């Protein structure tokens with residue numbers, strides 16, 4: 001980080017902690033971070049060295065002036081929470097990571113200030129997340145750079161031009177880590193069912209998924225080509241893929257899962 005922005009994080013749950021870990025790992029000065037969290041978990045408190053923690057916005061100093069306020073509370077409580085921070089937004093920028101909460105809804109709640117709607121994911125905690133972000137027309141270039149600084153420390157970051165992509169982004173990358181964890185669980189259980197000891201099966205499953213994802217990122221080949229490269233006709237992989245790729249198999253299952261998450265994100269936006 002070039003400058004030393006001051007950051008106010010509202011909500012220190014799973015995503016707030018992931019973002020916080022990313023900032024701390026990338027050497028954002030803890031003294032520049034303030035967190036509003038009414039019920040910090042013991043894990044969260046261990047990460048809080050040097051960081052100011054308050055339980056409500058009324059405990060913030062009256063001359064407080066953060067460069068960015070990140071809202072990481074549940075979408076359902078955004079309407080009752082964000083209004084208390086309006087007074088800090090004249091010279092600041094709001095970044096909301098709440099699924100399904102639109103820029104328009106945020107503008108109604110906090111006014112036409114600089115607002116970014118972002119969708120990170122929890123691998124942010126180890127600097128391997130990806131965040132897609134959309135800004136309103138009040139966000140200036142230096143605020144965009146600051147937003148990039150804050151979000152890129154947690155992994156990749158992409159700006160999108162069309163806010164309507166956000167529901168599908170939420171379904172693919174926001175919720176996506178859960179699908180991969182499920183895949184690890186299922187592959188581990190399948191290995192155990194095939195006769196492997198628990199520990200060995202879980203190690204094989206985790207490392208195979210991590211290694212395959214890394215290979216897909218690092219080579220120029222498409223995932224389809226990589227899959228075909230390891231599938232000899234009549235071989236073991238082909239036997240498994242015949243089941244995974246049947247009409248009710250993995251492609252259609254994932255398509256339905258992502259459609260359900262996209263629909264849920266749209267529903268949340270209506271509330």
Ligand SMILES: NC(=O)c1ccc[n+]([C@@H]2O[C@H](COP(=O)([O-])OP(=O)(O)OC[C@H]3O[C@@H](n4cnc5c(N)ncnc54)[C@H](OP(=O)(O)O)[C@@H]3O)[C@@H](O)[C@H]2O)c1
Nearest residue numbers: 011012013014015036039072073074075097098099120174
């Ligand atoms: N988790 C993900 O993978 C993920 C991915 C992308 C985006 N998001 C978004 O990130 C946001 C947070 O999700 P999460 O999974 O981190 O939820 P979470 O674990 O429940 O975290 C929310 C935190 O906010 C706290 N909180 C409640 N009221 C508050 C208030 N008035 N002021 C400050 N903090 C308050 C909660 O405390 P209590 O538990 O005591 O209520 C909790 O610790 C959501 O909007 C979600 O859509 C999450």
